[in-house]
Amino acid sequence: MGSNENNIGYIYYIYWFSTVCVFIKILSSLFSLLNNYFLPHFRKPQDFKLYGQWAVVTGSTDGIGKGFANELASKGLDICLISRNEGKLKNTAKEIERNYGVKTKYIVADFTNPNIYSHIKEHLIGLDVGILVNNVGIFIDKAEAFSRHSEEHIKNVINVNMLSTAMMTSIILQTMIVKKRGLIVNVGSAAAEVTAPYLTIYSGSKAFVALFGTGLAYELKKFNIQVNTLTPSFVSTNMFHKHARAKNLLSLISFTVPSVELYVKSAILTLSSGDVKTCGYFIHEVLLMTVRFISVDILNKLIQVWFAPRKQE
Numbered sequence: 001m002g003s004n005e006n007n008i009g010y011i012y013y014i015y016w017f018s019t020v021c022v023f024i025k026i027l028s029s030l031f032s033l034l035n036n037y038f039l040p041h042f043r044k045p046q047d048f049k050l051y052g053q054w055a056v057v058t059g060s061t062d063g064i065g066k067g068f069a070n071e072l073a074s075k076g077l078d079i080c081l082i083s084r085n086e087g088k089l090k091n092t093a094k095e096i097e098r099n100y101g102v103k104t105k106y107i108v109a110d111f112t113n114p115n116i117y118s119h120i121k122e123h124l125i126g127l128d129v130g131i132l133v134n135n136v137g138i139f140i141d142k143a144e145a146f147s148r149h150s151e152e153h154i155k156n157v158i159n160v161n162m163l164s165t166a167m168m169t170s171i172i173l174q175t176m177i178v179k180k181r182g183l184i185v186n187v188g189s190a191a192a193e194v195t196a197p198y199l200t201i202y203s204g205s206k207a208f209v210a211l212f213g214t215g216l217a218y219e220l221k222k223f224n225i226q227v228n229t230l231t232p233s234f235v236s237t238n239m240f241h242k243h244a245r246a247k248n249l250l251s252l253i254s255f256t257v258p259s260v261e262l263y264v265k266s267a268i269l270t271l272s273s274g275d276v277k278t279c280g281y282f283i284h285e286v287l288l289m290t291v292r293f294i295s296v297d298i299l300n301k302l303i304q305v306w307f308a309p310r311k312q313e
């Protein structure tokens with residue numbers, strides 16, 4: 001009899017303990033949404049020129065990178081663009097100068113090549129770089145089992161998504177530490193937050209970006225250097241539209257896929273919140289929170305079904 005009463009007592013405590021934990025989790029999620037996506041509208045806009053006159057953006061001739069380059073130029077920063085296509089770099093640089101009256105510079109570099117960093121470093125000498133946006137990234141060629149990826153593709157993803165983030169940060173960090181100011185924005189992906197069968201090399205590389213970025217954020221606080229990692233879900237760019245499977249999803253989830261301009265404006269607002277990692281977009285954050293709350297495993301199974309190779313491909 002006594003042991004039965006004891007058991008009921010334990011169950012009662014476990015029930016209340018779990019309820020309180022869930023309640024705290026929900027409250028902290030709601031606070032984080034409020035802090036990242038609503039309160040910034042009422043805060044004094046961040047003066048990005050306080051970090052330094054130049055912003056360096058990798059992968060900046062299209063998509064999210066170009067969006068960041070435009071948005072930062074609109075705030076009066078001079079922009080250094082780095083991508084691999086010289087024609088596109090020239091046009092983007094001219095467009096930015098014409099639209100915002102700021103200075104630009106471009107560096108032609110293909111991040112699949114791991115030996116480009118001394119070339120980039122040379123071209124950055126003398127610039128007062130206050131902001132680095134580690135944006136460049138490539139997705140998988142096509143959704144298929146990791147065992148079928150070519151050696152070249154595996155190396156490309158690692159070099160473009162991971163090595164570029166670490167090396168660009170290392171190059172620019174030295175002067176930021178001396179000047180005791182700076183902002184580094186890493187563009188990761190929601191694919192790193194949920195794990196993604198058939199996208200494994202991509203999601204793994206983005207998990208590196210997220211862990212590297214959040215760790216650095218704490219490490220560099222004492223030097224007054226801010227590091228933010230963004231983990232967007234789908235954004236309407238070439239990368240998204242090029243991928244048939246992702247594109248097919250669009251008809252189902254178009255309300256969750258913002259334009260580049262909308263995404264970048266929202267992401268830039270979240271930088272002032274003090275959180276070291278956000279999705280950068282309200283709907284993406286709600287989706288990620290919901291998935292984490294319900295079950296990441298269910299999402300993994302859905303991703304697996306959606307991206308698994310099909311016979312006709």
Ligand SMILES: NC(=O)c1ccc[n+]([C@@H]2O[C@H](COP(=O)([O-])OP(=O)(O)OC[C@H]3O[C@@H](n4cnc5c(N)ncnc54)[C@H](OP(=O)(O)O)[C@@H]3O)[C@@H](O)[C@H]2O)c1
Nearest residue numbers: 059061062063064084085110111137189234235237238239
């Ligand atoms: N779009 C999405 O749905 C989504 C979702 C989550 C995360 N992200 C992340 O967001 C970042 C930007 O993606 P995006 O969708 O904006 O891509 P995008 O539209 O394909 O643009 C990629 C940019 O990177 C440049 N680039 C590509 N490969 C390069 C290389 N090897 N060397 C130098 N530059 C290179 C491209 O320029 P050139 O071709 O002219 O060189 C272009 O300017 C990536 O890190 C991606 O993983 C995107």
